[in-house]
Amino acid sequence: MRPLNTFARPNQRIMAAMSVALGIVLAVGSSARAAAQQSDTPASNEASDRPDEQGESLAGDSHLDELWQVLPADTQVAIAIGNVDRLKRRAQWLVEQTDGIHDVEIEQAYQFVVSYFNLGRTVSKQGSAALFAVGQGDEAFRLESLVLAVPIGDRDVLREQLRLNEDEPWPDTIIPLGRNPVFSETVRFAAIKGEHLLLSIEEKPLATTLEQPSLATRVAESTRATASDDDLLVYLRLAENDELSDWFHEYLNDWPFPDSQDSEAVKAEATKLFEEIDHLTGSVAIDAGVNLTFQVGFAGEVSREWLARHDATLPRELPFRTDAAAQQRMARILVARYDNTTLPLALSLVAPMFRPHQNASRFPIEQWLAPAASPVFREINRPVELSEFNLYRASVAGSGRWAARMSLYSSDATAHLAEIQQLAQLVEYGRLDADAFRAAVDEGLVSGLIEQLGSTEFDRREQATTRLALIARQISGRLREVAGTTDDLEVQYRVESILEGLAERDRLLRESQPERNPWSAIAGDFEFHVGAEERQGVSLDVLAVEIADPSATNDDWLVAFFGDDWNRWRIRADGERLDLFVGSDIAWLESQLAPGSEDSSPTPSRDHFERRAMSPRWADLEFSVSDWNSDATPRHAERTHIGVSFGESAIRTDIYVPTKEISSAATLFAPGF
Numbered sequence: 001m002r003p004l005n006t007f008a009r010p011n012q013r014i015m016a017a018m019s020v021a022l023g024i025v026l027a028v029g030s031s032a033r034a035a036a037q038q039s040d041t042p043a044s045n046e047a048s049d050r051p052d053e054q055g056e057s058l059a060g061d062s063h064l065d066e067l068w069q070v071l072p073a074d075t076q077v078a079i080a081i082g083n084v085d086r087l088k089r090r091a092q093w094l095v096e097q098t099d100g101i102h103d104v105e106i107e108q109a110y111q112f113v114v115s116y117f118n119l120g121r122t123v124s125k126q127g128s129a130a131l132f133a134v135g136q137g138d139e140a141f142r143l144e145s146l147v148l149a150v151p152i153g154d155r156d157v158l159r160e161q162l163r164l165n166e167d168e169p170w171p172d173t174i175i176p177l178g179r180n181p182v183f184s185e186t187v188r189f190a191a192i193k194g195e196h197l198l199l200s201i202e203e204k205p206l207a208t209t210l211e212q213p214s215l216a217t218r219v220a221e222s223t224r225a226t227a228s229d230d231d232l233l234v235y236l237r238l239a240e241n242d243e244l245s246d247w248f249h250e251y252l253n254d255w256p257f258p259d260s261q262d263s264e265a266v267k268a269e270a271t272k273l274f275e276e277i278d279h280l281t282g283s284v285a286i287d288a289g290v291n292l293t294f295q296v297g298f299a300g301e302v303s304r305e306w307l308a309r310h311d312a313t314l315p316r317e318l319p320f321r322t323d324a325a326a327q328q329r330m331a332r333i334l335v336a337r338y339d340n341t342t343l344p345l346a347l348s349l350v351a352p353m354f355r356p357h358q359n360a361s362r363f364p365i366e367q368w369l370a371p372a373a374s375p376v377f378r379e380i381n382r383p384v385e386l387s388e389f390n391l392y393r394a395s396v397a398g399s400g401r402w403a404a405r406m407s408l409y410s411s412d413a414t415a416h417l418a419e420i421q422q423l424a425q426l427v428e429y430g431r432l433d434a435d436a437f438r439a440a441v442d443e444g445l446v447s448g449l450i451e452q453l454g455s456t457e458f459d460r461r462e463q464a465t466t467r468l469a470l471i472a473r474q475i476s477g478r479l480r481e482v483a484g485t486t487d488d489l490e491v492q493y494r495v496e497s498i499l500e501g502l503a504e505r506d507r508l509l510r511e512s513q514p515e516r517n518p519w520s521a522i523a524g525d526f527e528f529h530v531g532a533e534e535r536q537g538v539s540l541d542v543l544a545v546e547i548a549d550p551s552a553t554n555d556d557w558l559v560a561f562f563g564d565d566w567n568r569w570r571i572r573a574d575g576e577r578l579d580l581f582v583g584s585d586i587a588w589l590e591s592q593l594a595p596g597s598e599d600s601s602p603t604p605s606r607d608h609f610e611r612r613a614m615s616p617r618w619a620d621l622e623f624s625v626s627d628w629n630s631d632a633t634p635r636h637a638e639r640t641h642i643g644v645s646f647g648e649s650a651i652r653t654d655i656y657v658p659t660k661e662i663s664s665a666a667t668l669f670a671p672g673f
Contacts, residue, residue, distance in 0.1 A: 070196045072212035148199040453491040465494050472502040
């Protein structure tokens with residue numbers, strides 16, 4: 001398996017797990033003594049105060065103390081979440097980092113728990129669950145597999161679901177679940193430990209969990225007791241872990257750390273961090289074993305006014321920047337972002353990555369906040385899930401200029417993590433063009449996949465072949481080059497098979513769809529609605545575009561890409577920002593503009609950013625659909641032009657601004673078209 005202990009960019013590897021889920025229990029360390037844990041908030045503002053179906057509040061039902069007893073002592077990463085419904089959308093990133101279980105999704109695992117074991121109500125009342133990874137050997141951060149732990153409710157129901165006779169004792173060994181073919185590919189083994197049902201798709205990590213002493217034996221009782229009462233816990237085991245120590249030296253380079261002799265200085269610096277952030281309550285504990293524990297609690301929802309007061313502490317650019325100044329800044333500030341009605345917070349050790357939405361196939365529009373006086377710092381994620389690939393379209397707007405940012409993300413993150421990071425670094429703020437994007441994909445993701453064609457593991461060769469086949473049309477030139485130059489017969493055979501499959505698909509496509517431009521099916525009239533909308537006292541010039549006859553197309557991928565209402569398009573001009581909303585994203589926009597949304601769903605899109613006088617030029621917006629090979633240029637220098645083109649399996653977005661600053665054309669490859 002591929003270890004996760006190469007720390008070229010550790011903030012985008014292990015520490016990204018902290019940013020993916022607010023309230024993670026993060027356990028990191030080496031061999032038998034490596035441990036760390038971070039717990040979740042009590043399920044967001046609305047969930048923590050909302051009674052369940054029997055009128056019981058979920059707020060005080062945390063069983064974190066019990067989870068310490070469930071986690072094995074050599075646990076590498078653990079996630080404990082107050083609201084079990086959030087685990088399936090918070091922990092997928094961790095699943096994708098673990099070799100050998102790439103085909104398992106958290107949502108599938110929870111479907112198994114709820115429908116097969118009938119534990120949904122019990123888990124909800126208990127209010128917490130854990131997902132943890134079992135480590136292997138002496139190598140830090142090497143994940144072996146995952147185990148899902150859920151509290152047991154009605155044991156009689158569980159006994160029935162496990163098909164145990166009444167006179168049979170509770171099993172203290174692993175229970176094979178392969179007899180149920182529906183779930184055998186999701187969860188194959190189960191076991192009982194304490195008051196928890198442990199589920200896994202592999203037998204070995206479950207056996208390790210049962211045989212190992214618990215993590216509670218490695219962690220001081222006082223720390224466990226304190227952790228159970230806090231909203232957010234970050235626990236890092238630093239002793240005898242050179243790699244983690246190096247990581248802290250690099251990313252917290254102004255801290256006297258992690259030398260154990262300087263523990264008091266570390267504590268003082270960390271405490272100062274919390275004192276500077278007056279909206280949080282925090283404490284720092286350091287024991288003789290150099291275990292650094294952050295305990296952070298919420299003091300209420302962070303307001304835009306608070307963010308404005310901390311203008312100097314917030315990032316100006318994307319966290320992928322790697323210059324020394326950015327590293328130092330990211331090491332001392334708190335990264336904030338909106339998530340529905342709450343504002344999740346992650347310690348500044350974390351470089352945020354894409355966060356899963358409650359719908360596995362969709363991502364919400366994300367808002368990265370910056371104070372009003374700062375350059376607009378905004379990221380819009382539009383996800384697409386086609387076969388085994390996820391595509392993300394993101395745009396970043398800066399003060400006085402526009403930039404576009406695109407990224408390609410594979411669900412097999414373990415195999416391609418380094419390549420994806422290279423891609424992210426190449427498309428950093430304001431430095432994206434079509435050639436750079438193609439080069440990043442070619443040299444990063446594609447190179448990694450081609451290399452895996454010659455792997456000694458059959459499954460890895462098969463996975464790489466499948467993924468290359470999905471994007472074969474975009475990289476056909478590279479594949480032909482490899483086929484003609486490689487000395488590896490296995491690689492040559494697989495590449496030639498991919499090219500033959502591409503040729504066959506093209507032949508069938510020509511026969512079934514003579515006009516290859518997918519927009520030819522919707523070449524009907526467009527309905528344009530131009531006008532100003534007054535919502536919440538903020539004027540917005542909105543151009544709404546609806547395709548007159550959405551039924552005229554048979555292109556299912558449009559539905560997969562934009563949702564069932566893909567025929568609805570809306571372009572919003574707000575000050576210097578210009579946003580394009582398509583399909584289901586329009587509902588999000590309308591919810592933000594609806595009366596009363598100020599209290600229920602805060603967003604910086606109304607009054608948080610610096611307001612600029614609206615200009616009539618926004619009424620001159622052009623929405624055009626052009627061929628992929630066309631040379632899209634603004635017809636008038638003074639006019640804003642947006643061009644979106646679909647064709648030849650690719651998507652191109654051109655953004656031109658009246659300031660005569662043309663950011664670039666960004667190409668997003670869409671496999672499977």
